[in-house]
Amino acid sequence: MKIGKMNLMSTQQERIDAAEEQMAEAQAVALEQLPVDERLYRIRHSAAHVMAEAVLRIFPDAKVAIGPPIENGFYYDFDLPRHLTPEDLEQIEEHMREIVSGDHRFTRTVLSREAASEMFCGQPYKLELIRELPDGQEISIYTQNSFTDLCRGPHVDSTRRIHPKAFKLLSVAGAYWRGDEKRPMLQRIYGTAWETPKELRAHLEHLKEVEKRDHRRVGRELDLFSTHEEAGPGLIYWHPKGSRIRIAIEDYWRAAHREGGYEMLFTPHVGKAWLWQTSGHLDFYKENMYAPMELDNADYYAKPMNCPFHIMIYKTRMRSYRDLPLRWGELGTVYRYERSGVLHGLLRVRGFTQDDAHIFCTPAQIEDEIKEVLRFSLKIWDDFGFSNTKAYLATRPPKSVGDEDRWYQAQRSLQAAIEDQGLDYELDEGGGAFYGPKIDLKIRDALGREWQMTTIQFDFNLPDRFDMSFTDSDGREKRPYMVHRALLGSLERFFGVLIEHYGGAFPLWLAPVQAVVIPVASAFDGYAAEVADLLFRAGFRAEADLSDDRMNAKIRNAQNTKTPCMVIVGEQEQQARTVSLRTRTGERTSNIALEDFMRRMHDKVVTRAEI
């Protein structure tokens, strides 16, 4: 089955193949004639080789593994006699600068398997790679200066193409040989490389901006959430200000789902072993589940997913085709054991609330349902300020349950929905779960980073395991289709992405403090408190800053916490019962009548616009 444009998934391979053809024609393709992606690819790949040469100068006995170009840079894995320090990185960088300023040519040589094995006899990782190369594949090596690497290329023609001030080594990290935790742990050096020093500087600036927006940092600065090692890692505590945002998100979410034809469910947090045995989780998902607690001689497990509970509700009565589709949503809090090393702020946690939904429908309804759920998802992403969305369609893997026809229909409905929305998408052939195909949506944030959030997933497994059925118009019992859907994914993770997307400067409708009322002097505290109270009673998240600080300090605090509206009141405002507005963008408007200000706030909130 052929679906869609196969973009990024195979770009790298295609790029390499295409480049290899070119290489066969002429070894020295003028770098300038290549597209920028290709130029950077070669520069980065070549920089990795140069780094390996530099490392070998310092550690002549080093075993080298692999060193590919990656997004924004490159890495190389080494097996070294000791651990690298930051000083080592500087030294390696110095050697690299020396090498690249030397106009050493990258020369390609094709050789036989035997000759290659001979050449890399002291390099066990290279030998393993050579052994695994399929018969008939050309084996090539690249040499620059004193270093030769097993490599398919392509590279730049000379080391002087790598600007000595346009690359930088960034970090060293452990990495298993071939990503396999049973294999040796190697030391991976990450670097970034660009065509010009200016681009490098821009990239380093970008990294700084990423750090500044880090949700853990912003979360602390704006008093949004915390975690507590004493109380358990990977478990999130939502502070009052964070909770205000969550409530704003949930209120919007519930209203949207009501409009979208969803019913809401509430289900328990724990379930007996029977439930998880029936669902198959105890067979296939147990290592991700919290250990059971024993009550009355029965094991209860904290739920890692909501689906079995929704199925229990489905099965409480006979379902007719007339009842379908059922769209059932739940903000369901689940617990999953994540390995300690992978926990990360709000983005990877052990307890989280999914904005889950399950759709049960007839085969005839499936295509429309999928179209609708995708349309619905995109609308919600748009409302949250994310309009750059990309879809990933994952199809049937070799090992899977469910018959061919259903997989085919499901995949076709997913594809039709994507095309219906005119979405850019990639195909992940065989990348679906064993129980069904899926669409994942990745959204792009303000810094251009992609986050996988939404998943729309068919399930051919659970309906069988729980023996679900509906009575069709012909009076026969049939199996319903079941679709899992998590839109924002988890509220914790979504919150983390939202924080970084806006850098803490949340749009008015989400801001934890929409307006802070600042008296110019404490003589006007009374009026400030009154204004804040009126705003609060009108439903806005507003407060007065009646602290001892001077007005300038209060404004500074409000700016630093990215409060959208600073409402300044003094003698004039008190007399006229008006306010003066300073927005966080620095715009100032004097003497707005209170009612006008509240109307303006209200308009901006409901339209999710900036003030």
Add this chain to the structure above:
RNA sequence: GCCAGGAUAGCUCAGUGGUAGAGCAGCUCACUCGUAAUGAGCAGGUCGAGAGUUCGAAUCUCUCUUCUGGCUCCA
């Protein structure tokens, strides 16, 4: 889980074997001020936990906890 690097006041960090420090935040007092930090004073820490070495440990060693960066991007 594994590798490396961290953990010192609420926060950011200094302190490398000899009496625990700074800035910000907090508290108190004074100042009453019109759009990004008023000033002075006070208080605040079993130096992540436990064990060890030492006359003496924030500092050296070991164990544990936890955080950070990685562990897919296949020569």
